[in-house]
Amino acid sequence: MNLAQIIERHAQFSPLQVAIHAAGEDITYPALWQRIERATAVLLAAGVQPGDRVAWLGLNDPAMLVLLFALSRIGAILLPLNHRLAAPEHAAILGHAGVSLLVSDSGHADAAAALAASQDCRLLPAAELATGPAGGITGPLSGESASPVLLVYTSGTTGRPKGALHTQASLIWNCVISAHAHELTQNDHVLSALPMFHVGGLCIQTLPALHAGATVTLHARFDAADWLADVARRRPTLSLMVPATLRPVLDHADFASTDFSSLRFLAAGSSTIPAAMIAAIHARGVPLGQVYGATETGPVSIYLRRADAMQHAGAAGKPGLHVDVKLVNPLGETVGPGEVGEIWVRAPNVMCGYWADADNPTFADGWFHTGDLARCDAAGFYEVVGRSKDMIISGGENIYPAEIENLLADCPDILEAAVVGQPDSRWGEIVVAVVVRKPGAEIDASEVLQLFEGRIARFKHPKRIVFSESLPKTALGKVQKDALAAHLAV
Numbered sequence: 001m002n003l004a005q006i007i008e009r010h011a012q013f014s015p016l017q018v019a020i021h022a023a024g025e026d027i028t029y030p031a032l033w034q035r036i037e038r039a040t041a042v043l044l045a046a047g048v049q050p051g052d053r054v055a056w057l058g059l060n061d062p063a064m065l066v067l068l069f070a071l072s073r074i075g076a077i078l079l080p081l082n083h084r085l086a087a088p089e090h091a092a093i094l095g096h097a098g099v100s101l102l103v104s105d106s107g108h109a110d111a112a113a114a115l116a117a118s119q120d121c122r123l124l125p126a127a128e129l130a131t132g133p134a135g136g137i138t139g140p141l142s143g144e145s146a147s148p149v150l151l152v153y154t155s156g157t158t159g160r161p162k163g164a165l166h167t168q169a170s171l172i173w174n175c176v177i178s179a180h181a182h183e184l185t186q187n188d189h190v191l192s193a194l195p196m197f198h199v200g201g202l203c204i205q206t207l208p209a210l211h212a213g214a215t216v217t218l219h220a221r222f223d224a225a226d227w228l229a230d231v232a233r234r235r236p237t238l239s240l241m242v243p244a245t246l247r248p249v250l251d252h253a254d255f256a257s258t259d260f261s262s263l264r265f266l267a268a269g270s271s272t273i274p275a276a277m278i279a280a281i282h283a284r285g286v287p288l289g290q291v292y293g294a295t296e297t298g299p300v301s302i303y304l305r306r307a308d309a310m311q312h313a314g315a316a317g318k319p320g321l322h323v324d325v326k327l328v329n330p331l332g333e334t335v336g337p338g339e340v341g342e343i344w345v346r347a348p349n350v351m352c353g354y355w356a357d358a359d360n361p362t363f364a365d366g367w368f369h370t371g372d373l374a375r376c377d378a379a380g381f382y383e384v385v386g387r388s389k390d391m392i393i394s395g396g397e398n399i400y401p402a403e404i405e406n407l408l409a410d411c412p413d414i415l416e417a418a419v420v421g422q423p424d425s426r427w428g429e430i431v432v433a434v435v436v437r438k439p440g441a442e443i444d445a446s447e448v449l450q451l452f453e454g455r456i457a458r459f460k461h462p463k464r465i466v467f468s469e470s471l472p473k474t475a476l477g478k479v480q481k482d483a484l485a486a487h488l489a490v
Contacts, residue, residue, distance in 0.1 A: 002143035003072035003168045004040075007033050010213045014186065019210060020062050021234070022218040027062060029213070034134045035062070039070035040141075041132030046101060046124060050075030050142040053097045053151060055121075057081045057090070057112045058105030059220040060196050063126040065210070067103055070129070072149045072168055075142035079151045079163075080197040082475050083108060087115060093153050094119045097163055097355060103129070145169040151355055152199055154295045163355035164199075164296045173322065174203050174298035174349035175211035180321040181291060181303040182238055182265060186213035189262075191236035193219040193227055194245070195475060199299045200269055204291055205240045224248035228258045235262035240291075242270035244477025246277050247416075260284045265306045267291050269299075271478050272384060272402045274409030278313045292316040292384060296368050298349030301325065302382050315381040316374065323347040325382070326367075327374060337378050340398070342388055343370040373400065390481055392421035394429050397459050401431075404452070404460060408433060411451055413441035418471050418479045419462065422488060430463040434484060436470060 010017065011033040019032045027035070048054060054076055056064050068078045079097055081090055094102070094115065101122045104112035109125065116123040143149070149168045153161040178184065182205065190209040194201035209216045217234050219226060222245050230236070241249070246268065249255060266281055269291040281288040287309035293299030302325060304317030319325040326334050327341030335341035344367045351368070354360045362369045373391065374384045385400040392399040401419035408417035415436045421429040435448060445465035452461045472483040 001145055002075075002141070002147070003149060003171060004033075004036050004069040004143070006172075006211055007036060007069055010210075014213055017186070017213060018215045020065070020216050020218055022060075022062050023220070032062075032066070035066045035130060036069045036073070037134050037137065038132035039066050039129040040073050040137055042124075042129050043070055043074060043076070043101075044137070045132070046122060048074055048076050048101060050147070052076045052101065053079050053099045054101045054103060055079040055081055055094060055097075055099045056103050056197075057083060057108045057115070058103075058126060059083065059107065060192070060201070060218055061105055061126065061220065062218065063103075063105065063129055064196055065206075066129055067126075068150070071143075072147070073137075073141045073143045075144070075147045077148050077151050077165075079153075080202070082153075082195070082197045084475050087111065087118075090115050091118055093161065093163075094121065097151060143168065145172065148352065152197075152295050162357060162360070164351040165353055165355050166298070166349075166351050170298060170349045170351065171203065171207060172211070173347070174300055175208040177298070177320045177322055177347070177349055178204060178208035178300045179212055181289075181300055181305060182208070182267065183306065184208055184212045184214065184238070188212065188214040188238055189234070189236045190214060190216045191219075191227065191230055191234065191239040192216050193222040194240055194242065195221070198475060199293075199295050200240070200242070203298060204267065204269065204300060205238060209238075224252045225254065228252060228254045231263065232259050237262060237264050239263065239266055241266060241268045242477050243268070243273055243277065244270075244473070246273070246281075250277060250280050260286050265289060265309070267303075269293070272406065273314070274406055275314055276410050282310055282313065288313075290316050292343075292372075292382070293345075294368070294370055294372075296351045296363065297345045297347065297370070298351075300349065301345050301347065302343075304381075308381075312381050314383070316384050317382060318380050319382075320347070323349075327376060328369075338375055340373050340375050340385060340400070343372045343374050343382075343384075344368065345370060387481075390420070392419075392429050392431055394421070394424075394427045394431060395459060399431060399460050403456060404431065404433065404462065407451055407455060408435065408448070411443070411448075413438055413443040414448075415439075416471060418481065418484055420481050420485045420488065422464070422485070424463075427463075431460065432464045432466060432488060433462040434466045434468050434471065434488070436468055
């Protein structure tokens, strides 16, 4: 069975159900299936073969989902490009993956044409996917559950991006696991606004909703005003956020007056969610849970479900259905309750490997070594404390930046902050806090330091406060700490 057959089945079972609402248009499951059939014919006519890599350059669009499902029938692979990257970065990814066809929306047509010419690959406007004959495929198709179907390049918080390769089976298993995380059924309505070039926007709720036969309202890109307007107008039951999108929603003038009563659950991920943000959503009567994972893990690995969201606010949650998780120390030993260790994940939604990097040591014996650090309490709830490479060792003490960053996030005068380590001749490393003031705020370094008094041990206090206009970030709002640390060292 291939991924597209899920849409075909829903078209048969629920012919009146809306699959996707986008740009004012309702697309039912039968209409979506017809688009997939047409696109399959177009791709075959363009010479796409099993195993070929086909890239997408554009905003969130139903055509991207149609492309994914059509490629799944053929046994080919979708590579969604981060449209925010520069042309040389796109070229490097296409060259590394050996892309044979580039599909783009109209807004990225010029960039796509230049990119395709530089890489000597074919170009197909997204609008042409709809020009094929419906039901015109009579020959056998090669796509099946074991076929690779999605190649996603990591967001690049460290080093050169790597391509995580997922099979159709891993995407389907991720849908099953996500359905448990969100209690997702065909009666749900997901408001999807995060970029689908990342597994967060594509695989945490959007594909699982279609797998469940639910409805997806798809925004081309995130906008706080549009998100709030559709919460009120479209009445979704679920949505997914990250800190970088939560903040503008909470700060928006319409936040307090927007009717949130349709939302039974709001999920958040990408990085640690500040306690003040969680409290603000809970104050509106909406449980906010978390989803932890990585591009390589599907990404749904650990999650905080609705029933636990308010009582265990701030926790990442428990290992998901069908997911094995263990915390491991540098010697490879499993740590005990309350001890910090690196998160290792083994599950059917984990990638089958890195593209052209079969011997990468972060994926061995079925376990993906995430590089993230966490502790687990006696009740089985995990708390992510940071990345192993971000841990600061000062005077022989281990210091986890997330603990300090959470305290900074509670300050009303601070827009955002990040904590990194810097070399020091006396302590080995010192804690440096980089702070972005809110507009109009005049908080100074001494006032920032005062935030920590009596709240955390003194050895964890920053030795240096640096004020900045902004922080370097990935597309999903993760702070690029390597870039930040390198800037501070100059």
